[in-house]
Amino acid sequence: MPRSRLAPSAVVLLALAFGAAGCTSSPDPIATDPVPSASATAAATSLAADAPIDEARAFFDRVNSSYLDGGGATDGRSLVDNLVAAGFDKADMQVTSDTTSIGREADSIQFSVLRGEDCLVGQAGSTGYSSQVAPVLGTGDCLIGTTRTIDW
Template identity: 40%
Template sequence: MRGSRTAVRRHRRAGLLASFVPAVLLVVVLTGCAPGAATSTAPSPSGSTATPSSPAAPAPTGSAPSAPSLHPDGSAKDNLPYFTAIVAKVWASGERASNRAYIDAMAAAGFARADMQMTADTTTVDNPAESFQFSVRWGSTECLVGQVGPSTGDPVTAVLPQLAGGRCLIGSTPPVGG
């Protein structure tokens, strides 16, 4: 009898953990997107540590801001605007519900496929997922992470710390491939 009580307790704890992890991830993603969120310097993919730069001087009146671009030697924070622009472009297209479209667009924009992960864009019964995530590992400590889907509303992008083993996403992730 004692063994079955222990099994029930483990099952309950596993259920609580399964419902707790997505809530924590949502808080982390939203906190990372908050204005004035704390940032730190991080190694770039080349292994050097980026240092915060001083704020740029305001653009002269009448000139358009430059489009974001990839900064291979920059930090994940430096590359977040570029990552966000790519996500927004795919989100605005007819391919918005395809995780592969985000991966392909990031690869075409210069991010390394070997550093990418994605979650499934369909459920186990082949229905469209309510949301899915994709990521690019940056350096040895950070990830650029995006989340899209009907339950997300507008796309969400953030810089988050890497998980154990250099992973960016929790759970089973389909192969990104080449």
């Protein structure tokens, strides 16, 4: 059965048509200034008291990471003050000492915020920043061991 000569011609015509279509210019895109939505801005700057713990942790991490990535100090007072500025209640916080038991600078500082039955626990120091959600201890605290009095 002989092949039709029309098929190869159709393929060539289609290729030329698609190739020519690629040469046409499209209108330039119009630049617009992005307008942040009110909800996105509010979500980035505040946390509802009844927010689920996963949202609270995400906010906690944004607040701490932004502060530390911007060169913020890793001493306990500075970390606590940063969290207070973001809306966390100082009365719900704990922080470890800035110094070791022999008076040297601590390699890292642990800090926490009590939220109901959960604790947002952060650690900042020479190895970077990390966090976790942990259950409240039987003592009602978030951190084990001796913590620094937050009296400022």
